[in-house]
Amino acid sequence: MNWTEEFLIFITAGLISAAVCITGYHVPAGDAFLGCFIIVGITLLGIVLAKILPGNLPMVFWVSILAIAATTPISPVAAIVTEYTTKVDFLALCTVVLSYAGLTIGKDIGMFRQMSWRIIIVALAVYTGTFFFATLIAQIMLHLEGII
Amino acid sequence: MVSEWIGVKKIPLGPGVLLFLPMLYAMVLGAIISLPKLKLLNDHEMKHSTAVLGLLTMLLVTKLGVVIGPSLAKVAEAGMALSIQELGHFTGTVIIGLPIAIALGLGRESVGATFSIDREPNIAIIAEKYGLSSPEGRGVMAIYICGTVFGAIWIGLIAGFLAAMHIFHPFALAMGSGVGSGSMMAAATGAIATVFPEYKQEILMYAGASNLLTTIVGIYFCLFISLPLTNYFYKKLTPILAPKHVKDGESK
Numbered sequence: 001m002n003w004t005e006e007f008l009i010f011i012t013a014g015l016i017s018a019a020v021c022i023t024g025y026h027v028p029a030g031d032a033f034l035g036c037f038i039i040v041g042i043t044l045l046g047i048v049l050a051k052i053l054p055g056n057l058p059m060v061f062w063v064s065i066l067a068i069a070a071t072t073p074i075s076p077v078a079a080i081v082t083e084y085t086t087k088v089d090f091l092a093l094c095t096v097v098l099s100y101a102g103l104t105i106g107k108d109i110g111m112f113r114q115m116s117w118r119i120i121i122v123a124l125a126v127y128t129g130t131f132f133f134a135t136l137i138a139q140i141m142l143h144l145e146g147i148i
Numbered sequence: 149m150v151s152e153w154i155g156v157k158k159i160p161l162g163p164g165v166l167l168f169l170p171m172l173y174a175m176v177l178g179a180i181i182s183l184p185k186l187k188l189l190n191d192h193e194m195k196h197s198t199a200v201l202g203l204l205t206m207l208l209v210t211k212l213g214v215v216i217g218p219s220l221a222k223v224a225e226a227g228m229a230l231s232i233q234e235l236g237h238f239t240g241t242v243i244i245g246l247p248i249a250i251a252l253g254l255g256r257e258s259v260g261a262t263f264s265i266d267r268e269p270n271i272a273i274i275a276e277k278y279g280l281s282s283p284e285g286r287g288v289m290a291i292y293i294c295g296t297v298f299g300a301i302w303i304g305l306i307a308g309f310l311a312a313m314h315i316f317h318p319f320a321l322a323m324g325s326g327v328g329s330g331s332m333m334a335a336a337t338g339a340i341a342t343v344f345p346e347y348k349q350e351i352l353m354y355a356g357a358s359n360l361l362t363t364i365v366g367i368y369f370c371l372f373i374s375l376p377l378t379n380y381f382y383k384k385l386t387p388i389l390a391p392k393h394v395k396d397g398e399s400k
Contacts, residue, residue, distance in 0.1 A: 009200055013207060043210045047203070058269075060363045063206050064356070067213020072220050085214040090352050091341070093211050094334040095171040097204045101300060101331040102178020104197045108293045109183065115290055118252040122261050123294035126245040127303055127327070130265050131336065132310070133240030134233045134358070135324030139316050141229035148317040 007044070013096060014040035020092040027087050035088035038081055042067050171338055172304055202268075205330030212356025215349060222350075223357050226319070230357055233323045237362050238369050241265055242378050249287075250382070250389045260287030263378040264370045266295060267329045269363075273371050295329065303327065304335030311343040318344040322351040326358025328366050333359045 014036040021032040046063030070081050142148045216223055241262050249258030264270040266288050278284040311321050318340060325336035337355040341348045
């Protein structure tokens with residue numbers, strides 16, 4: 001995948017996210033487009049950083065650092081970035097990304113059909129385990145620290 | 149690729165029946181479009197879609213980042229809880245998954261299958277140590293495929309279910325959501341935020357921070373702690389749960 005392609009993908013995703021915000025969450029069109037534009041911008045910048053900076057750190061790292069840095073109280077653009085990005089509902093973005101996740105399923109469905117029921121049970125156990133135990137420990141820890 | 153989006157766009161208008169959220173509909177619809185039988189997508193587009201998904205989950209990461217930013221101090225306050233609950237993420241898969249896998253008669257596959265949640269970075273670890281055509285490699289790939297097919301849907305349902313039971317605090321559930329896969333975290337967080345709309349910002353904040361930790365620390369933790377631990381328990385548990393396997397010399 002080359003740069004232009006990646007760029008176009010994000011522009012499309014941004015436009016669709018904005019459309020979802022407007023139709024599904026009744027956000028004014030201007031705010032929705034600006035919010036999505038900022039999110040796409042930060043994401044693209046993070047990906048570029050991950051590619052050009054040394055250290056071979058994962059994209060997730062740079063993208064989150066950039067997004068967090070842009071909105072910490074010390075950032076000069078914090079107010080404007082926060083104002084517009086809060087208008088873009090997380091669930092709206094989820095809908096867009098998960099619908100895409102759905103599109104990738106077809107590729108694996110053939111192999112999936114050939115698998116035994118045993119491995120499916122194991123998979124369910126694995127996902128339940130990681131979620132449940134982390135939640136359990138978080139609950140205990142948050143309680144001990146008096147946060148909840 | 150662009151045209152596929154059109155059908156999906158209007159989904160948020162659909163009513164969210166309890167915990168079956170619009171985004172899960174969207175995912176199922178996407179899946180239907182991608183079914184090989186319908187021939188709506190060709191092979192090239194299919195392969196492409198996986199790469200695109202990897203990029204698009206970055207949008208979620210950004211959104212979570214801008215939620216964390218303004219309240220960085222608050223996240224830091226819960227730093228202890230955040231760090232320690234990661235142990236749950238890394239060991240939870242082994243604690244529940246491994247005994248079940250062994251009891252169901254999986255051999256060395258169970259090690260690959262349950263040492264982590266088996267997303268891309270974890271596959272890389274197994275590929276390097278055992279190779280992907282080894283039993284461990286088959287295990288990790290099988291769970292990976294399951295994850296793609298129903299991981300997000302399952303986590304979304306489980307999260308919604310646990311949230312609706314009101315046993316756990318939404319913050320704890322949020323931290324639990326950061327399992328280290330963008331789409332699974334999105335599904336879980338969405339479900340929890342729907343049950344506790346009044347805590348939405350905090351839920352996103354904690355889930356995002358937790359997911360970030362899981363992703364970054366995860367590679368090292370899995371390589372140096374989870375995998376040896378899984379191997380150790382595999383040796384200990386196999387004679388108890390699947391005595392037949394030991395007699396066969398573990399070669400199945």
